[in-house]
Amino acid sequence: MSEFTIRPMRTGEADEVSELVRVSTNHWYESHARGAIFTGPAEATRLFCEVYEALDPGFCIVAEDAETGRLAGSCFYRRRETHISLGIMNAHPYFFGQGAAAQLLAFITNYADQQGLPIRLVSSAINLDSFSLYNRAGFVPRIIFQDMFIESLDEDLLASVNGADRVRPATPDDIPAIVSLEQELVGIRREKDYRFFIENAMGIWHTLVLEGDDGRIDGFLGSVAHPGSNLLGPGVMRDESTAEALIAAQLNHHRDSTPVFLVPAQAAELVRTLYGWGARNCELHFAQIRGDFRPPTGVIMPTFMPETG
Numbered sequence: 001m002s003e004f005t006i007r008p009m010r011t012g013e014a015d016e017v018s019e020l021v022r023v024s025t026n027h028w029y030e031s032h033a034r035g036a037i038f039t040g041p042a043e044a045t046r047l048f049c050e051v052y053e054a055l056d057p058g059f060c061i062v063a064e065d066a067e068t069g070r071l072a073g074s075c076f077y078r079r080r081e082t083h084i085s086l087g088i089m090n091a092h093p094y095f096f097g098q099g100a101a102a103q104l105l106a107f108i109t110n111y112a113d114q115q116g117l118p119i120r121l122v123s124s125a126i127n128l129d130s131f132s133l134y135n136r137a138g139f140v141p142r143i144i145f146q147d148m149f150i151e152s153l154d155e156d157l158l159a160s161v162n163g164a165d166r167v168r169p170a171t172p173d174d175i176p177a178i179v180s181l182e183q184e185l186v187g188i189r190r191e192k193d194y195r196f197f198i199e200n201a202m203g204i205w206h207t208l209v210l211e212g213d214d215g216r217i218d219g220f221l222g223s224v225a226h227p228g229s230n231l232l233g234p235g236v237m238r239d240e241s242t243a244e245a246l247i248a249a250q251l252n253h254h255r256d257s258t259p260v261f262l263v264p265a266q267a268a269e270l271v272r273t274l275y276g277w278g279a280r281n282c283e284l285h286f287a288q289i290r291g292d293f294r295p296p297t298g299v300i301m302p303t304f305m306p307e308t309g
């Protein structure tokens with residue numbers, strides 16, 4: 001085991017952390033019979049530092065090797081009204097298995113305990129290193145998600161989905177309704193995140209809402225399009241047909257690319273519909289939560305940019 005100093009990322013270290021995220025993730029997946037995750041230009045993973053620093057400056061922490069000063073690991077986290085969100089965790093392959101991730105995680109679990117808040121994250125079900133890291137620290141897998149994508153879309157089919165005519169782009173005026181819907185169905189609040197997505201200063205997010213007959217918001221679904229991240233989510237919907245309409249509208253918006261989206265495996269009708277549209281699974285993820293958890297009602301769709309488990 002190496003000795004690590006856990007401290008916030010310093011100004012000027014963003015390039016090194018971005019490289020660490022890319023090398024670590026690609027190395028892990030390539031050495032476990034899968035392809036690289038980050039296949040775009042090397043600078044694309046700078047997105048993680050840029051987004052998390054814009055949202056919550058100082059909440060990226062690194063593990064510095066006490067002997068050499070090299071960065072051995074990094075992790076992003078943020079505090080919201082009801083919980084702490086933990087974003088992407090990485091150890092440099094040179095330091096795999098030496099405790100860097102466990103020490104970064106201990107720093108964040110101590111912080112969460114001081115704040116008296118649960119921690120929420122999404123971790124890959126095929127990555128036993130990360131599953132075990134969190135599970136040993138008291139996280140409990142609560143929800144299974146299927147990571148899906150659709151390579152060739154039938155645009156006519158998408159346009160005919162029930163409820164498509166009630167989907168529209170979200171505006172800042174929708175933020176209170178979005179926040180209350182998530183509170184009602186999932187029991188958590190994170191207004192700052194939704195303000196960030198909808199204000200969209202970086203120009204890479206696209207958030208849609210579905211408005212019911214009475215003018216109430218029945219669901220919302222975001223998406224991000226960037227060489228470092230091409231995903232649908234986050235989303236919360238009252239029911240599976242609302243989720244279907246929002247996913248169709250987002251896929252329509254992104255028809256020149258192939259975004260990945262996470263769907264709860266328990267939403268069986270929705271999953272069946274997505275197979276009918278040509279969806280394929282590329283991975284499975286667990287919502288892992290340390291501390292209080294209330295099973296959600298409705299459908300939830302997390303994203304990794306930024307992490308919204």
Ligand SMILES: CC(C)(COP(=O)(O)OP(=O)(O)OC[C@H]1O[C@@H](n2cnc3c(N)ncnc32)[C@H](O)[C@@H]1OP(=O)(O)O)[C@@H](O)C(=O)NCCC(=O)NCCS
Nearest residue numbers: 028088089090091096097098099100101102129130132133
């Ligand atoms: C997952 C990852 C962050 C782990 O980093 P690491 O620094 O090698 O992890 P650590 O050395 O701190 O070990 C983590 C813990 O998991 C334990 N562990 C690992 N595999 C295990 C298994 N199969 N069963 C039980 N425990 C296991 C280790 O013993 C250790 O626990 P301990 O500290 O109580 O002994 C690293 O493999 C990585 O960066 N992978 C690529 C990116 C990634 O997958 N990130 C996570 C998703 S966001």
